[in-house]
Amino acid sequence: MTRRFILSASVAASAMADPAFAARVITAAQDAGLDLLLIGQTANLTLDPQVMAAWAAPRAGGLGIVPLVSTRIAHPFHTARALSAVDYLSGGMLGWCPVAQGGPAEQVADMVRATRALWDGWDEDCLIIDKASGHYLDSSKVRASHYVGTHYRTRGPVNAMRPKQGHPLLVADADSPFAVQGVDVAIVREGQACPAATKGLRRDTLSADPAKLGEQFASGLIDGLHCDLAQPLPELAQMAQRFGALAGERLASGTLRERLGCPLPAVLAPKTAQEENA
Template identity: 35%
Template sequence: MYLSISIDVSPRDGAAFAQLGRQTDRIERAGADFVLLAHETGTGALEPGRLEAVVTLPWIARRLATPVVVAALPAVHSVPFHIARALSAADFLTSGRAGWLPLLHGGARFDAAYGDAYHLPAGDRVAKHDDFIRATRALWDSWDQDALILNKDSGEYLDSTKVRRVDYRGPFFATMGPLNAARPPQGHPLLVRDLDDVAGSAIAADVVLGGADRLAGVDARGAVRLLKVTAATVEQGEALVRTGDADGLHVAGPDAIEQLDALRRHHTRRPATGTTARARLGLNAPANPYSKKVPA
């Protein structure tokens, strides 16, 4: 069984940072498979934290040696080039354990902070969410996986024929590329989608989470499915995992770490088959549509 938990990385002073460090140490000992850097509201909704998660991810991941560490992002207020560069670095720093969670929930405070230029009609928000993901992925695809050479003896750094412009043009974003950072170890960091946050998206995710009604009503297309549970619903959640209706549980609420610890004592981790998150989860590396075709 896969186990997931969210933590809000928004400390306001040194004492809060120390408390956050102790919290992450407890999560590491409890054996989480996924840690979502997101603020959890009283209703169970996830939204980006006060501090930018892609900035705090490397610090958190240093204390979390085994889980996939996932940065929650404001999907319609983020810039693809900035996110692609930051998450590429995070994936290298974690040896392929980085993920991202583009969210629509909590966007009102970003509308207020960014101004009217970022305010969208409700009908355009999912379309911009999807365009943001496509543009960011295109920038990662501006590099081939083996473009870096790093040969000290020959002095070669990279194969420039494997780095290219992508000229992505969507309804909301346009980016020429290439990215000024190498393709991440996973090809793309794991894409996580909260089905309770966005409906109607055309983007297939690597990991999806949501309530039982959401998981039952969506074609996950091979994605890892995480069911949101609280202390009151954890037994029902375990039953759905046993019947194959979910692959794991996302624990929430004030006692989430205690729930995580109790669940791990009763459910062993799935055996790891590789070092990166994709290898561990049995997910293929994404194909690069911009790579040059090798002549037959």
């Protein structure tokens, strides 16, 4: 698969709280060839972007939907459940971007680890659903996680399925950094410390130089561009105009991980029964 230049943008949660406007933003983002739409901006984060992501799920098409998940109001048990459902309802087009909103960074990392532990309580092949024999699931493939971290303690099993993508795409914003393994996408300004991630997006404005971005992409320095939008409708059209040529063709099907070439990081791969017993 050829490497894709990733186009990403964020919209304030308060703007997305109007469904008529949100519908136009999603269509405009799709028309602009966007890969990721972050719902919420750390500086302006009232309301619950997870609800907006659920609302957006049936409209996602090929657009990755990435709610900001703030430790101010989120708890891993609730988050694991909501994101599992939205990942299914969107056909596997979900990402999530955990942020602190002034709280400790370690709490964000702990929320990520706890949420992942709950998802890992369900094996991806646990469902049988055989009407004839009456077997619904293989209960040996469901287990309590017994997670104990720095801020959260949660036992599980969570009453939700393992998400469609295994785990939704994890997006880390370098403005609200946290330290966990297996970050899929990092959003980083030029010169800013970059968390280890499979893909790095340059945070820049609409006036960024496309030629320079193209060179940095070609040299492997960046994997795409992220813009924080204040006027999403005109600005999405401008993004398409200025940077659309960099992005090129996108895959017409598959989950968000498949489309972006971001398989579940190896450190998060489910353990085989053999490894677990070792």
